[in-house]
Amino acid sequence: MKFVVTAGPTREYLDPVRFLSNPSTGKMGFAVARAAAMRGHEVALVAGPVTLKTPKGVRRIDVTSAREMLAAVERELSRQAPGAVFVSTAAVADWRPAKCAARKLKKGQMSDTLKLVRNPDILKTVARRAKHQAPARASTVFVGFAAETNDVIAEARRKCREKNLDMIVANDVTEKGSGFGVDTNRVTFVRKDGSVERLPLMTKLAVARRIVRECEDLRP
Ligand code: C5P
Numbered sequence: 345m346k347f348v349v350t351a352g353p354t355r356e357y358l359d360p361v362r363f364l365s366n367p368s369t370g371k372m373g374f375a376v377a378r379a380a381a382m383r384g385h386e387v388a389l390v391a392g393p394v395t396l397k398t399p400k401g402v403r404r405i406d407v408t409s410a411r412e413m414l415a416a417v418e419r420e421l422s423r424q425a426p427g428a429v430f431v432s433t434a435a436v437a438d439w440r441p442a443k444c445a446a447r448k449l450k451k452g453q454m455s456d457t458l459k460l461v462r463n464p465d466i467l468k469t470v471a472r473r474a475k476h477q478a479p480a481r482a483s484t485v486f487v488g489f490a491a492e493t494n495d496v497i498a499e500a501r502r503k504c505r506e507k508n509l510d511m512i513v514a515n516d517v518t519e520k521g522s523g524f525g526v527d528t529n530r531v532t533f534v535r536k537d538g539s540v541e542r543l544p545l546m547t548k549l550a551v552a553r554r555i556v557r558e559c560e561d562l563r564p
Pocket of ligand 1 (some may be wrong): 433463466503
């Protein structure tokens with residue numbers, strides 16, 4: 345099968361030396377890419393700015409901003425044969441500065457407020473588009489992540505429905521051993537059919553293996 349995986353944060357620049365971002369390290373997404381390649385799948389990994397090594401057998405496309413990530417994902421998905429899998433682990437910045445200055449802003453040129461505009465929701469955009477395509481193309485499997493601090497399952501269900509996904513991998517980032525930067529994760533699979541499966545605390549690679557198996561089963 346063909347996998348397209350996003351990983352890491354995005355950066356949204358306001359001038360050449362300043363940006364908005366988040367602490368994502370890309371570990372979960374790189375683990376998914378690695379696990380998929382280990383199962384013999386063809387993998388395109390669209391990565392935000394991270395310092396991780398590319399897993400063996402994975403084709404990597406580096407991007408910086410959410411808009412670049414969306415363009416790369418669209419290009420990769422359109423190149424794939426029908427029946428691909430898109431796993432969206434990236435911590436995409438929801439907002440970007442309305443303007444990016446060509447030169448470094450001097451302190452005196454900056455105001456105390458920064459005007460922001462919404463970034464595209466990459467996963468929602470490509471999942472919605474697929475639904476309106478020919479049946480073969482519509483068979484793409486879409487898996488999202490949801491990092492939550494409260495109402496984890498209810499939020500995951502809502503996102504699964506709203507973004508038209510096959511499954512959400514939900515985690516409570518306030519739990520020990522979960523979330524940004526660590527090598528372990530405790531996740532819950534929330535499927536389109538409403539079923540919920542809570543997994544124990546595992547390494548990110550073990551979680552990734554389970555996700556890849558689940559995608560194999562989800563494939564129509
Ligand atoms: O941020 P949120 O909780 O909505 O993220 C849920 C899913 O949507 C994640 O899989 C994330 O990668 C994806 N997402 C995206 N583009 C955004 C925001 C989130 O693809 N702008």
